[in-house]
Amino acid sequence: MDFTLSEERKMLQETVGKFFNSNYKNIDKRSENVNLPEGYSKEFWKESSDLGVISALVSPKFGGLGGSGEDISIIFELVGKSLCVEPFLSSAVLSSTVLSSISNPRNDLITDIIEGNLLISFAHCEMNNRYEDHYIETNAYLKNDEWNINGTKSFVMNGDDASKIIVSARINGDVNDRHGIGLFLVDNDQTLKRPYNTIDGYRSTELTFEDLKGELLAKDENALKCIIKANSAGALALSAEALGIMQICFDLTLDYLKTRKQFGKSIGAFQSIQHRMVDMMLEIEQVKSAVMLASSTFETDDLTRDKNISAAKNLVGRVGKLIAEETIQLHGGIAMTWEYSAAHYAKRLIMIDHLMGDSDYHRDRFKLLSNS
Amino acid sequence: MVIKMNFEYSEKDENFRKEVKDWLDETLPKSLSEKVKKYQRLTKEDYEIFMNNLTAKGWLAWHWPKEYGGTGWNAIEKHIFEEEIIKASAPRIVPFGVNMLGPVLIEFGTEEQKNYYLPRILSNEDWWAQGYSEPGAGSDLASLKTTAVDKGDHYLVNGQKTWTTLGHHADKIFCLVKTDLNAKPQLGISFLLIDMDTPGVEVKPIITLDGEHEVNEVWFTNVKVPKKNIVGKENEGWTYAKYLLTFERTGIAGVPYSKSALNHLKMISKRSLKNGKPLIEDPIFSSEIAELEIDLLAMEIFNLRTVSAAAEGKAPGMESSLLKIKGTLVRQKTTELLRKALGPQALPYLPEQFDEGWNEMPVGPSYAGPIAKQYFNMRKISIYGGSNEIQKNIVAKASFGL
Ligand SMILES: Cc1cc2nc3c(=O)[nH]c(=O)nc-3n(C[C@H](O)[C@H](O)[C@H](O)COP(=O)(O)OP(=O)(O)OC[C@H]3O[C@@H](n4cnc5c(N)ncnc54)[C@H](O)[C@@H]3O)c2cc1C
Numbered sequence: 222m223d224f225t226l227s228e229e230r231k232m233l234q235e236t237v238g239k240f241f242n243s244n245y246k247n248i249d250k251r252s253e254n255v256n257l258p259e260g261y262s263k264e265f266w267k268e269s270s271d272l273g274v275i276s277a278l279v280s281p282k283f284g285g286l287g288g289s290g291e292d293i294s295i296i297f298e299l300v301g302k303s304l305c306v307e308p309f310l311s312s313a314v315l316s317s318t319v320l321s322s323i324s325n326p327r328n329d330l331i332t333d334i335i336e337g338n339l340l341i342s343f344a345h346c347e348m349n350n351r352y353e354d355h356y357i358e359t360n361a362y363l364k365n366d367e368w369n370i371n372g373t374k375s376f377v378m379n380g381d382d383a384s385k386i387i388v389s390a391r392i393n394g395d396v397n398d399r400h401g402i403g404l405f406l407v408d409n410d411q412t413l414k415r416p417y418n419t420i421d422g423y424r425s426t427e428l429t430f431e432d433l434k435g436e437l438l439a440k441d442e443n444a445l446k447c448i449i450k451a452n453s454a455g456a457l458a459l460s461a462e463a464l465g466i467m468q469i470c471f472d473l474t475l476d477y478l479k480t481r482k483q484f485g486k487s488i489g490a491f492q493s494i495q496h497r498m499v500d501m502m503l504e505i506e507q508v509k510s511a512v513m514l515a516s517s518t519f520e521t522d523d524l525t526r527d528k529n530i531s532a533a534k535n536l537v538g539r540v541g542k543l544i545a546e547e548t549i550q551l552h553g554g555i556a557m558t559w560e561y562s563a564a565h566y567a568k569r570l571i572m573i574d575h576l577m578g579d580s581d582y583h584r585d586r587f588k589l590l591s592n593s
Numbered sequence: 594m595v596i597k598m599n600f601e602y603s604e605k606d607e608n609f610r611k612e613v614k615d616w617l618d619e620t621l622p623k624s625l626s627e628k629v630k631k632y633q634r635l636t637k638e639d640y641e642i643f644m645n646n647l648t649a650k651g652w653l654a655w656h657w658p659k660e661y662g663g664t665g666w667n668a669i670e671k672h673i674f675e676e677e678i679i680k681a682s683a684p685r686i687v688p689f690g691v692n693m694l695g696p697v698l699i700e701f702g703t704e705e706q707k708n709y710y711l712p713r714i715l716s717n718e719d720w721w722a723q724g725y726s727e728p729g730a731g732s733d734l735a736s737l738k739t740t741a742v743d744k745g746d747h748y749l750v751n752g753q754k755t756w757t758t759l760g761h762h763a764d765k766i767f768c769l770v771k772t773d774l775n776a777k778p779q780l781g782i783s784f785l786l787i788d789m790d791t792p793g794v795e796v797k798p799i800i801t802l803d804g805e806h807e808v809n810e811v812w813f814t815n816v817k818v819p820k821k822n823i824v825g826k827e828n829e830g831w832t833y834a835k836y837l838l839t840f841e842r843t844g845i846a847g848v849p850y851s852k853s854a855l856n857h858l859k860m861i862s863k864r865s866l867k868n869g870k871p872l873i874e875d876p877i878f879s880s881e882i883a884e885l886e887i888d889l890l891a892m893e894i895f896n897l898r899t900v901s902a903a904a905e906g907k908a909p910g911m912e913s914s915l916l917k918i919k920g921t922l923v924r925q926k927t928t929e930l931l932r933k934a935l936g937p938q939a940l941p942y943l944p945e946q947f948d949e950g951w952n953e954m955p956v957g958p959s960y961a962g963p964i965a966k967q968y969f970n971m972r973k974i975s976i977y978g979g980s981n982e983i984q985k986n987i988v989a990k991a992s993f994g995l
Pocket of ligand 1: 555732
């Protein structure tokens, strides 16, 4: 066992960390990016690509320079620390995972993503499928040798700005069947879009398809496998992002406890407060450990991968709530303000539990996988 | 009155409930209760419509003694009243004048102050704000720095208050100020009534984490306040301030709010799907709801026990602190489960949805929009009114003899 990062990864961490910090200097700068027409900075996205941040999320087999569980975790911990709103998750993790996991991997598209020239969003969620991998109402049928897709996809991250969309759709069977699912690539210019921001500042979109022509990427067992893998990769990325946020929340709170004086001393001098900081600290160590484990088994068999990712994401949901709520409570009124960064970190941390499976979903999935 | 070991409402209570309900049906404009239901932003006029109706009916000052224009209701009646106005989705009664300052004036004000201010509170002519907290004085309120210097016929006030809820609507503000600069904390504080339109008073908005304008900074620069505006004795304001806080606390427990949120949670859990089935059929989630309901059931009785004791003349003391802690935690738990029940539907945030008259299609079900926002907003209730940590300090100090 070795719990330290390799020299190469340490360098990656340092370079990317510096780069993120230089753009995301403070919460006002982030708000600027949130308020851009696309909901993120295209310039920063292109620079990230030039620096190799996107390629660090993709395996050398498909034209990248990284793509291991550790790479994903390193980058996303930093995404969390800066609260970056760029399409790292939607395009660089979810879509490239699908494109590399299908029987005929699409290195051409992956290369375009890595180079920052192409944005592809993954449209799997629907209004009523909660966090399920296989519950799909959107449907696809074959007519004159062409696939036609009908339905509405929800909460599609960066679904307004992406030029292409990967859509999961039902080819046959019931909405809740595990077979009969297809994955399709469609052009986004023909879709009906309703973009909006989420409460934590990320761009999302409702996408509606009416007899939209799509290219079949995978079907049946392979399609479901790809969806599960993409969602697991996403859950791993979000877990690492949450870990980064938790560390910032902890640091901000500790700093504040040292400087804020009430009753003639720093509020951190009260033992009841110190105990709560210790609780936060040990829970963050737990999360860190679970994320490390999940990263290290990302390339093993599907069962081990998903079980450990579910463990991490479940813990992130539970501990995330603790850290977000304690961060606000221990700061007092100041953390209730828009102006102060802690509020934004807390919001993201809470809302991460509403993406790619919440703590309940992953607890249930863990139960299934660990008893199978 | 004492609650006998009888937890049924009497026929008289039920009749009273019906009277309140019928009155609300008749007088509360549908457009207003719709706005409240949708968590839309309320204007000053929205609050006033409801409060003026209460004034006309003689129900605004529902905890004042009858002789001052109060209702003289007993604890059960007050509880029923509060429950019904929340069930009807009425705007909240802005508490600063009627629930906070009123009782202080009744107890400690001069005849002249009572005769002047109480009728104006009862008629909603004055909108009051609470000027307690300062940037440097939150939990440690007694360390406040705003000064009022005696200039013969007036005080000269300088300093800054903060977190002033709805201060942007207020005509008047009651403030804690330091009148003896050399005195130790808690001594040398006075309770002063200040007109917001006096030269030198400036209100600046604070935007909260949910993007809303609810609280403010209030700045005082050489503000002249007539000496007759002091409540009680100079330098003894701390006593009045604490008296007021016990009234503030019991309200924050918010049992009826939690009850109404619980019903909302059950409704949403029936509509939200998990794997194609209603979420309420999920054994773990429904157990969480059940435990919340159990907490609430017990807390309702706890609350009634406390208000009944208060009605017997015992000042709400330690129990109000305990209730405040438990009440806020339960209320926050309702907002958490509501958020969880929605799953990803909690994500979209359309700020324009909270404007009056917005009638576009929401993203997802119509009940989803306000839920996450409300969860974040409700973080405040364990911070204000004396934070939960401070309540614990109070209880431990007062009752353990350690
Ligand atoms: C939305 C909102 C509305 C408000 N409205 C009003 C208003 O209308 N008028 C008004 O006057 N005020 C208002 N307040 C202010 C509120 O009363 C204060 O925020 C509160 O008293 C806490 O003070 P603080 O925010 O300065 O936190 P601090 O006092 O700095 O406390 C920070 C943290 O330290 C903890 N702490 C402090 N001392 C101790 C101790 N001795 N032991 C253990 N823990 C401790 C606190 O519990 C808290 O968790 C409002 C606040 C909010 C958030």
